[in-house]
Amino acid sequence: xxxxxxxxxxxxxxxxxxxxxxxxxxxxxxxxxxxxxxxxxxxxxxxxxxxxxxxxxxxxxxxxxxxxxxxxxxxxxxxxxxxxxxxxxxxxxxxxxxxxxxxxxxxxxxxxxxxxxxxxxxxxxxxxxxxxxxxxxxxxxxxxxxxxxxxxxxxxxxxxxxxxxxxxxxxxxxxxxxxxxxxxxxxxxxxxxxxxxxxxxxxxxxxxxxxxxxxxxxxxxxxxxxx
DNA sequence: AAGAGTTCCAACCGCGCGCCA
DNA sequence: ATGGCGCGCGGTTGGAACTCT
Numbered sequence: 001x002x003x004x005x006x007x008x009x010x011x012x013x014x015x016x017x018x019x020x021x022x023x024x025x026x027x028x029x030x031x032x033x034x035x036x037x038x039x040x041x042x043x044x045x046x047x048x049x050x051x052x053x054x055x056x057x058x059x060x061x062x063x064x065x066x067x068x069x070x071x072x073x074x075x076x077x078x079x080x081x082x083x084x085x086x087x088x089x090x091x092x093x094x095x096x097x098x099x100x101x102x103x104x105x106x107x108x109x110x111x112x113x114x115x116x117x118x119x120x121x122x123x124x125x126x127x128x129x130x131x132x133x134x135x136x137x138x139x140x141x142x143x144x145x146x147x148x149x150x151x152x153x154x155x156x157x158x159x160x161x162x163x164x165x166x167x168x169x170x171x172x173x174x175x176x177x178x179x180x181x182x183x184x185x186x187x188x189x190x191x192x193x194x195x196x197x198x199x200x201x202x203x204x205x206x207x208x209x210x211x212x213x214x215x216x217x218x219x220x221x222x223x224x225x226x227x
Numbered sequence: 228a229a230g231a232g233t234t235c236c237a238a239c240c241g242c243g244c245g246c247c248a
Numbered sequence: 249a250t251g252g253c254g255c256g257c258g259g260t261t262g263g264a265a266c267t268c269t
Contacts, residue, residue: 008238053237096238100235
């Protein structure tokens with residue numbers, strides 16, 4: 001592996017699958033180590049970005065709603081280009097997505113507003129929302145969107161549409177059920193018990209073959225061991 | 228139909244911060 | 249104190265997709 005060129009550019013479906021497999025099992029941490037363990041010829045940074053911006057559960061990938069657009073507009077005026085901060089107020093949206101949306105859609109509107117006193121107006125052509133028009137200063141976002149009170153609904157996955165996203169969605173949904181069941185088992189059995197065969201395991205067997213667990217557990221056991 | 232111009236967004240890059248040995 | 253590591257953030261870029269002429 002040493003000296004091997006790192007891959008760049010668009011991610012392949014196989015790479016996504018592999019990354020999901022490892023991140024869901026090992027957690028969102030130590031991205032450099034994780035990148036090595038996955039066997040993907042990607043940097044840890046690249047893996048983290050892919051996960052955070054595209055593969056992570058609960059992400060929305062559809063067009064921004066009028067409500068979201070208003071929020072972005074208002075928070076950008078309030079905080080400036082603090083995209084990660086703004087993203088925390090928009091469940092299911094990433095800083096990258098918001099940043100891109102701002103640059104391509106809202107920046108012009110803001111400039112127009114600043115230059116000519118043109119009031120902010122939602123671009124209804126891009127959303128399915130009802131027409132709405134308001135001055136940003138008057139807008140106060142709902143408490144339900146405040147990061148400290150909002151809980152991310154897993155059903156947001158249902159908003160996705162590509163075949164790839166659909167199978168991830170189904171899988172995550174099954175996993176959620178399994179996790180709930182497993183948590184109950186853990187309460188009864190103590191925390192160091194091993195998981196029973198779940199749909200998640202079935203999934204992994206299907207995608208990575210029957211030997212997946214052997215090497216997976218071996219790797220999982222050593223990855224975070226820094227000694 | 229096709230070439231030019233524009234828009235959009237996934238991914239990359241560099242920087243800075245916090246933590247730890 | 250300091251140097252290395254891991255990570256997150258914001259800015260930028262490349263190229264695919266779309267629109268215009």
